[in-house]
Amino acid sequence: MANIATEFKEFIARGNMMDMAVGIIIGGAFTAIVNSLVGNIIEPLIAVIAGGSATEVSGLVVPGTEIDFGAFISACINFLIIAIVVFCLIKGLNSLKAATDKAMGKEKEEEAPARTCPFCFEEIHDEATRCPHCTAELNA
Numbered sequence: 001m002a003n004i005a006t007e008f009k010e011f012i013a014r015g016n017m018m019d020m021a022v023g024i025i026i027g028g029a030f031t032a033i034v035n036s037l038v039g040n041i042i043e044p045l046i047a048v049i050a051g052g053s054a055t056e057v058s059g060l061v062v063p064g065t066e067i068d069f070g071a072f073i074s075a076c077i078n079f080l081i082i083a084i085v086v087f088c089l090i091k092g093l094n095s096l097k098a099a100t101d102k103a104m105g106k107e108k109e110e111e112a113p114a115r116t117c118p119f120c121f122e123e124i125h126d127e128a129t130r131c132p133h134c135t136a137e138l139n140a
Contacts, residue, residue, distance in 0.1 A: 036075035
């Protein structure tokens, strides 16, 4: 049973899982902005220009042909609040993960700087004897 809990913890803590969750949350919040822009600003403008309802299709009319900047601004503010909360949550989770890794001795190893060609200054593989960019012979 403890093995399943450990596996689940690792699954949830994966970076790509957190990225996906953030994307879904921010996408949902951004959808509210787009819907507000279309429903409260663009459709009423079209209705005013066209001289009728902008969304009339076979007798179906969506009510609300007044431009409502307040609803749009409210949707933008809600989006910003959600984005700030998600940012704080992810920042907290990253700090917690770093502290946990440090406590468990899993500190990140510093990678050696990439080898560069002395002639064209492009990055090359450590074991290369020729530069793949300028074809210059390299000293081992």
